[in-house]
Amino acid sequence: MPKMRDTTAGNEPFEPKRGRPTAPQSAAIERAIRDAATQAFLSAGYERTSMEAVAGQAGVPKSTLYKRYPDKRALLRAVLSDRVSAWSAIEPARAGGENLELRLKHLAAEVLNRATNAEVQAFWGLASAAWNGPNEVSERHEAIGYGQMITELEREIRELGPLSGIKAQNPRQVATALMAMLGGWIEFVAPTAADPETEARNFAQNCVELLLRGSAAW
16 A cells, blocks of 8 residues: 555654554545545546546555545545535624524625635535536535534524524524525625625625515515
């Protein structure tokens, strides 16, 4: 097996022993694969990235790569999982306090602002290329973290709704509807927005007002 470098610990390359790798060796192999895949996907795009090229860049046999990831989609999903938590996690400070409307406006703006990040846009494009079929929308959305963001919005609606005089019968459905509006902006507006931050904030506020007030917010 080719030499691997433990990039997180800053160690010198090591030569794994034959047989089952130790836990540190397995972790180093996994890091090397994901790092190589990230570089390949971002530089060459989804279609032009091959599993063989990733294995070569990572310094592992193709059999090792395929044992961990049976196909290119599985590999991209793993790469995306490394970033989804950072994209969808909301900062600890509860901006907006316990006011549901202010809190949702803040969270919605955070989601849209992060979507204008160059890396997020690049990975959105990769996910769109990997899951581009008419019946693969849910898989694409799950790969880029929609589920986590919906869960965060649902939690806010469930916890803060009663404090604002609103008891949603189906908080998950409401959160999904809000995320669907935000997702439309991310896909169709964000790539060409002239002033992304301002446009994101304004759209987020409008979405929440429409959600809470219906036609009165028109």
